[in-house]
Amino acid sequence: MTIIQTVTELGVTEDTIKVQMAPSGGKHLLADPGNHPAEHFESQMSWLRFQTRQYLTRFTDNQSDFVHSLQKKHRTPFRDVYFKYTSLMGSHMFYVIVLPMPVWLGYRDLTRDMIYVLGYSIYLSGYLKDYWCLPRPKSPPVDRITLSEYTTKEYGAPSSHSANATAVSLLFFWRICLSDTLVWPTKLLLLSLVIFYYLTLVFGRVYCGMHGMLDLFSGAAVGAICFFIRIWVVHALRNFQIGEHLWFPLLSVAWGLFILFNHVRPIDECPCFEDSVAFIGVVSGLDCSDWLTERYGWNLVCSRYASCGSKVFLRPLVGVASVIIWKDVISKTAVYTLLIKLLRFHDDRSEKVHFHNETSEEEECLLYSGVSKVEIVGRFLIYAGIPTTVFLLCPVFFTWTNLR
DSSP states (O other), rough: OHHHHHHTTTOOOOOHHHHHHHOSSSOOSHHHHHHHHHHHTTSSSSHHHHHHHHHHHHHHHHHHHHHHHHHHHHHOHHHHHHHHHHHHGGGGHHHHHTHHHHTTHHHHHHHHHHHHHHHHHHHHHHHHHHHOOOOOOOTTOOOOOOSGGGGGSSOOOOOOOHHHHHHHHHHHHHHHHHHHSOOOOHHHHHHHHHHHHHHHHHHHHHHTSSOOOHHHHHHHHHHHHHHHHHHHHHHHHHTGGGGOOTTHHHHHHHHHHHHHHTOOEEEETHHHHHHHHHHHHHHHHHHHHHHHHHHHOOOOOOOOOOGGGGGGGGGGHHHHHHIIIIIIIIIIHHHHIIIIIIIIIOOHHHHHHHHTTOOTTTOOOBOOOOOOOOHHHHHHHHHHHHIIIIIIIIHHHHHHTOOO
């Protein structure tokens, strides 16, 4: 009698055994979140949530075969390197470094719009990832081409890369087409570059084995929704003077913390919530910086190339250094000293950090254990400090160094 026959008599299906058994010494077949049998999720989800997930799994059940066949047909060493490194254009650190650039080159409003569409694209895509709990294409058979194993520990749909690329591309399309200073040949060139960026980032997620088609389409929908809401808000509040209302920064911070502390709980360990905390913190930090600027009439807008010349290109050297010093040198000590030593927050970080760091590909993905509350607030404040550095402090530094 075979093992499969024996366990079938005990009421366990053959499909369940095939899913749960892992090759000896290799990657556990349940190492990635979202790959457990339906029973794993049904017992821990509401009826509506589980039925939604079951409906969507019909689009993910065969995605691994599709992605694997695409890789077999199109993979080359050059494309591996190209798509591996261009995927960084949707990474956390890329946005930390690149998003401030328009501010320092005199295009403050562009960065403001990008922060809003990216911030809420990250949050909404992360919320849906954790709500649906859908798997990425399975590896093996798919080869995952990535510089970071961190992202492979997230659920699949929606793709945050697809959401970000869609939101940013629509924003640039909108701004380029409405520009009064660009001639049409220049507009066509810029629009072509935007399309090239979009296709590279989105198709690269399939090529690299990170996402299937449901992930891409649902991510694109999230990005488009966030873009159109942002455009509507800009139009509806075009005459709103935020500096006249003390409640505005308070509401922004309260709203940011509210949606973070009411984020859906994933079933398995999934780190995408960390990016949501970071970006919502950036959005609130931007709102507070804008309020301070308008409230006190500070003129902190950086001049553009036409009026300042080539020295505008030296600003990123000072600016990036300032952001890195805040984020990697000052912020953690300052923020957690404030929260724990002065405000008496309970420090519940150590057990969560230790728990996350123990997982490996040879072990089954762990059940979600919760997030440190003080770390949510701390990470929120650390990233809120980035737009404060970019919008308020850097222009002062540029003035001191004669770069403004």
